[in-house]
Amino acid sequence: MRRFARTLGPAAAMVLVMTAAACGGGSGSSSEPSGSDNTSSANPDGGDGGDADLLVWTDSLKIDAVKEVAESFGESNGINVKVQAISEDLQGNFVTADAAGNGPDVVVGAHDWIGNLVQNGAIEPLNLTPDELSGYSEKAVQATTYDGKLYGVPYGIEALALYRNADVVPDEPASMDEAIAAGQKAVKAGEVDSALNLPVGQLGDAYHMEPILTSFGGYIFAYDEGSGYDAQDVGIGKEGSVKAAQEISRLAKANVLRTSISGDNSIALFTSGKAAFLVSGPWALADVKKAGFEYAIQPVPGFEGQEPAEPFMGAQAFMVAANGKNKDIAQEFVNNGVNSEEAMMTLFEGTQLPPAMTAVQEQVDDPDLTVFTEAANAAAPMPAIPAMASVWEPLGKAYSAIVSGKDPVATIKSAGNTINKNIADAG
Amino acid sequence: MADLRDTIDNQKDPDADGGSRFGFTKPGRDGIPALLVKVLFLGVVIGTAIALTPALVGERSWTFLVGIWVVTVILVATYATGRALPAKYLVPGTLMLALFVVYPIFLTAQTSFTNYGDGTRNDKQTTVDRIVGSSVVRSDDSPQYNLTIATDGDPESGPFTYFLVPQSDPETVFEGTEDGLEEDPDGVTVDNGRVTAIEGFTVLDIRQVSAAADALDEIAVPTDNGNFIVRDGTSEAFEGAPTLVYDEDADTITDTTTDTVYTAEQQGDREFFVDDEGQRLSDQSWTANVGWRNYERIFTDSRISSSFFGIFVWTVVFATFSVIGTFLLGLFFAISLNDSRVRGQKIYRALLILPYAIPGFISLLLWSSFYNEDFGLINDITGLDINWFGGATTAKIAVLLTNLWMGFPYMFLVSTGALQAIPDELKEAATIDGAGGFAGFRRITLPLLLVTVAPLLVATFAFNFNNFGAIFLLTGGGPFTPDNPTAGGTDILISYTYRLAFGAGGVQIGFAAAVSVVLFVVTGLIAALQFRATRSLEDVN
Numbered sequence: 001m002r003r004f005a006r007t008l009g010p011a012a013a014m015v016l017v018m019t020a021a022a023c024g025g026g027s028g029s030s031s032e033p034s035g036s037d038n039t040s041s042a043n044p045d046g047g048d049g050g051d052a053d054l055l056v057w058t059d060s061l062k063i064d065a066v067k068e069v070a071e072s073f074g075e076s077n078g079i080n081v082k083v084q085a086i087s088e089d090l091q092g093n094f095v096t097a098d099a100a101g102n103g104p105d106v107v108v109g110a111h112d113w114i115g116n117l118v119q120n121g122a123i124e125p126l127n128l129t130p131d132e133l134s135g136y137s138e139k140a141v142q143a144t145t146y147d148g149k150l151y152g153v154p155y156g157i158e159a160l161a162l163y164r165n166a167d168v169v170p171d172e173p174a175s176m177d178e179a180i181a182a183g184q185k186a187v188k189a190g191e192v193d194s195a196l197n198l199p200v201g202q203l204g205d206a207y208h209m210e211p212i213l214t215s216f217g218g219y220i221f222a223y224d225e226g227s228g229y230d231a232q233d234v235g236i237g238k239e240g241s242v243k244a245a246q247e248i249s250r251l252a253k254a255n256v257l258r259t260s261i262s263g264d265n266s267i268a269l270f271t272s273g274k275a276a277f278l279v280s281g282p283w284a285l286a287d288v289k290k291a292g293f294e295y296a297i298q299p300v301p302g303f304e305g306q307e308p309a310e311p312f313m314g315a316q317a318f319m320v321a322a323n324g325k326n327k328d329i330a331q332e333f334v335n336n337g338v339n340s341e342e343a344m345m346t347l348f349e350g351t352q353l354p355p356a357m358t359a360v361q362e363q364v365d366d367p368d369l370t371v372f373t374e375a376a377n378a379a380a381p382m383p384a385i386p387a388m389a390s391v392w393e394p395l396g397k398a399y400s401a402i403v404s405g406k407d408p409v410a411t412i413k414s415a416g417n418t419i420n421k422n423i424a425d426a427g
Numbered sequence: 428m429a430d431l432r433d434t435i436d437n438q439k440d441p442d443a444d445g446g447s448r449f450g451f452t453k454p455g456r457d458g459i460p461a462l463l464v465k466v467l468f469l470g471v472v473i474g475t476a477i478a479l480t481p482a483l484v485g486e487r488s489w490t491f492l493v494g495i496w497v498v499t500v501i502l503v504a505t506y507a508t509g510r511a512l513p514a515k516y517l518v519p520g521t522l523m524l525a526l527f528v529v530y531p532i533f534l535t536a537q538t539s540f541t542n543y544g545d546g547t548r549n550d551k552q553t554t555v556d557r558i559v560g561s562s563v564v565r566s567d568d569s570p571q572y573n574l575t576i577a578t579d580g581d582p583e584s585g586p587f588t589y590f591l592v593p594q595s596d597p598e599t600v601f602e603g604t605e606d607g608l609e610e611d612p613d614g615v616t617v618d619n620g621r622v623t624a625i626e627g628f629t630v631l632d633i634r635q636v637s638a639a640a641d642a643l644d645e646i647a648v649p650t651d652n653g654n655f656i657v658r659d660g661t662s663e664a665f666e667g668a669p670t671l672v673y674d675e676d677a678d679t680i681t682d683t684t685t686d687t688v689y690t691a692e693q694q695g696d697r698e699f700f701v702d703d704e705g706q707r708l709s710d711q712s713w714t715a716n717v718g719w720r721n722y723e724r725i726f727t728d729s730r731i732s733s734s735f736f737g738i739f740v741w742t743v744v745f746a747t748f749s750v751i752g753t754f755l756l757g758l759f760f761a762i763s764l765n766d767s768r769v770r771g772q773k774i775y776r777a778l779l780i781l782p783y784a785i786p787g788f789i790s791l792l793l794w795s796s797f798y799n800e801d802f803g804l805i806n807d808i809t810g811l812d813i814n815w816f817g818g819a820t821t822a823k824i825a826v827l828l829t830n831l832w833m834g835f836p837y838m839f840l841v842s843t844g845a846l847q848a849i850p851d852e853l854k855e856a857a858t859i860d861g862a863g864g865f866a867g868f869r870r871i872t873l874p875l876l877l878v879t880v881a882p883l884l885v886a887t888f889a890f891n892f893n894n895f896g897a898i899f900l901l902t903g904g905g906p907f908t909p910d911n912p913t914a915g916g917t918d919i920l921i922s923y924t925y926r927l928a929f930g931a932g933g934v935q936i937g938f939a940a941a942v943s944v945v946l947f948v949v950t951g952l953i954a955a956l957q958f959r960a961t962r963s964l965e966d967v968n
Contacts, residue, residue, distance in 0.1 A: 053633075053634060053637065078632070078633070078634075079633060092934070095545075095548070099548045099549065115710070116545055116933060118709075118710065118711070119545060119709075119710040119711050119712075120548050120549070120711075121548070121549050121553060121554060121557040121711055124560075124561065125561050125563075127563075127565055127657070127659045127665060127667075129565075129571050147709070149561065193801075202816045202817065202902070202903070202905045203903045203905055203907075258800075258801060259800070259814070259817060260799050260800040260801035260802060260803075260814075261801075264796065265799070265802060269802065322557060326637045327637075327640060328633075328636055328637045328640050328658065328660060328661045329633060329634075329637045329660075331659060331660035331661070332633065332660030332661040332662060333660075335659060335660045335663065336660060336662065336663075385710075386545065386710055386933055393912055393913075393926070394912040397905075397907045397912040398912065400905075400907070404814075404817055414910045415912070418912055418913075425695070
């Protein structure tokens with residue numbers, strides 16, 4: 001018996017350790033793509049792009065589609081084209097590499113980088129003719145225009161929409177209140193755990209909260225058609241945002257918004273049938289399709305008696321590096337290689353992002369993607385101004401604090417003060 | 428005891444000073460192979476220096492050029508001559524130290540006196556060029572031309588001529604030179620709205636255009652209404668003109684459409700071009716020296732000073748508890764498994780190393796999801812309903828628990844190794860002298876163990892003091908109070924400063940460098956104190 005105990009003592013301790021290690025397997029927590037095929041992250045000497053006449057940087061999710069377009073441009077012009085995927089922090093690596101003169105000629109990225117890239121002198125404006133520009137959806141052009149100049153040729157647009165588990169909630173809700181009520185009913189009936197999966201997390205998620213903020217008349221920066229977003233006019237802490245904060249607090253008390261639901265698990269919980277509704281973008285579509293229940297998608301509705309919800313709209317675009325070795329070819333590629341219906345079709349098929357070119361939008365017959373196109377066209381471009389970097393953290397944390405039970409009015413006002421101070425500090 | 432210690436000492440370094448007795452320290456007696464290696468090595472060093480020189484002269488990197496030759500001269504002087512014997516052993520280490528430790532610290536310190544970061548990455552000249560260069564505006568009625576670039580000279584140096592066909596009017600052809608546009612040049616073949624061949628000219632292909640880009644930028648083809656022909660890629664062009672002009676003497680930029688004059692003005696830690704009312708022309712600024720400003724900010728910013736002390740205390744607590752906790756648990760397992768009566772030692776040891784074998788990033792992210800209030804493994808299994816990361820105390824406990832799990836296998840390994848190095852006779856002797864069980868452990872095993880392990884404990888402390896990953900991946904520094912979203916409940920100094928420097932308002936590398944220098948001094952002081960304490964430990968033994 002003593003011998004047995006001696007063997008068993010450490011074994012008991014081991015069990016604890018093993019449980020922790022083994023249980024990890026199933027609950028894959030990170031939804032971040034981190035593929036590393038054909039990757040050369042932080043390529044300090046730029047050596048492997050040296051012999052190419054055109055070097056393009058993109059991320060690992062889009063590389064196949066971008067490659068196809070770039071290679072067909074290379075073939076028709078008789079030049080060597082190289083496309084590389086930077087899997088980690090493409091924007092940061094691009095800024096650093098470009099400043100050092102080792103960067104690519106073209107970078108494919110999100111429109112909200114433009115402000116930072118311009119302030120770092122890393123990209124050049126483009127000169128598409130007004131005719132060419134009219135071929136793109138208005139919001140996509142708005143998103144890629146900064147300081148009155150076009151800085152990218154957009155190919156894909158995205159915005160949040162409302163996914164519904166139609167097995168649980170058969171009828172399309174007309175407002176957010178209806179959706180929440182239907183979800184809560186399903187929770188009470190024990191059909192699901194969560195009425196609405198809207199990511200909050202411990203650190204907050206200002207991106208996913210934007211539909212609620214805007215439905216109550218809140219805004220982050222004031223928008224003007226001519227001059228774009230104004231960093232001096234911050235709407236956080238003002239009336240609309242206070243009303244939104246109060247609603248968020250109410251929803252948290254009703255256990256609709258929870259800090260335990262974050263960007264890491266909201267899609268997985270929805271696809272495993274544990275939530276009635278999900279607020280997410282086109283990137284969740286593939287998983288939802290595989291989930292094995294009837295689903296429906298609609299643009300995020302507003303709250304009853306309030307304004308329509310306006311989520312952030314994002315555009316993916318091709319931009320020309322300011323310090324590239326082959327700037328002329330880069331301009332040519334973006335102006336004529338990318339800016340064509342054929343290339344846009346290839347990019348759409350490869351990335352499955354709602355297309356930015358209206359001619360391609362019309363050819364899409366996937367009803368789900370059409371909803372996302374609609375949602376994106378009704379949304380407001382995410383601010384690209386550098387001041388936005390001062391907003392994400394304080395605002396997200398304020399939302400999270402309100403959901404955790406802090407006073408909504410004081411919290412949102414204090415977040416507004418912090419944001420204003422951050423913007424002033426950042427120069 | 429004294430005899431025993433001698434035995435151990437002798438075991439440790441039987442030939443510690445053996446090196447000096449052997450031939451390779453005597454000058455002039457190298458064997459042929461050694462000589463060959465030496466010649467080859469010095470040849471490579473000198474060859475590399477010579478090969479790099481033209482490139483560095485071309486780039487005007489005088490500092491690097493001088494640095495490389497100084498190193499080369501030092502290496503040659505040390506190894507090619509028979510003198511300076513100690514230097515032969517010291518030089519490689521010293522050079523490495525200088526290159527990989529001193530130089531980065533020097534660079535960091537240097538950067539900490541600048542405003543380098545997002546918006547200030549370029550120098551002033553580049554910034555002005557970018558602002559002015561980006562101001563080209565297409566004139567309202569400009570047609571888009573199909574552009575063909577040709578030369579009657581050399582495709583690399585020109586002279587170049589533009590042949591333009593308006594896309595709206597494919598019958599017309601213009602010839603563009605520095606003298607302006609001329610309609611209907613002779614000997615032109617137009618195909619599909621584009622000039623494809625010109626008598627006496629060579630048409631440049633896309634590669635040649637790209638290669639000649641700098642020369643082409645020098646050419647301005649003026650048009651009748653005061654604009655210029657601007658290349659748009661390699662196959663198209665339009666009429667336009669820059670709207671901004673930089674006056675180098677006055678250091679101002681003028682907008683020619685509105686006659687607004689923008690002058691450089693200090694705003695915050697950087698300069699911008701602004702008009703009379705302080706409105707910025709652009710968000711682009713440039714690198715500048717800011718003196719002690721970054722350091723002043725560390726010590727005067729109320730948000731930093733108000734949270735700094737609390738975070739410092741928690742950093743020390745976190746590092747201390749992590750070290751003591753992992754050491755005790757690791758030691759406990761090591762002692763349990765060191766007993767020869769335990770069966771299946773190897774399996775247990777292998778399993779205990781497991782947390783160490785899983786990449787830290789993965790296990791931290793997994794643990795982070797374990798602590799989820801509603802869907803996490805921990806609350807599920809234990810039936811608790813704790814919002815782990817919601818409160819500062821529970822979040823701190825969670826961080827310490829996880830770090831314990833992450834860190835004990837290392838201590839287990841180290842302790843097992845150290846325990847096995849303690850001769851069994853010692854313990855036997857102690858048992859005979861009446862110090863069995865715990866007394867034997869406390870008086871014999873532990874002190875001997877600490878001699879080996881103590882420096883590692885200091886190193887582990889220093890590591891945990893800056894254990895960015897454990898905090899950032901687990902809690903992200905949270906939870907945060909609404910009135911201070913920059914300092915979280917589990918933030919340690921490094922995660923806190925990371926957020927200050929990179930979290931809000933873009934990347935502020937100059938400021939981050941200043942914080943690094945301060946942290947370097949703080950950790951250096953703590954490590955120095957600890958090593959002093961460790962030394963006294965050895966004396967006791």
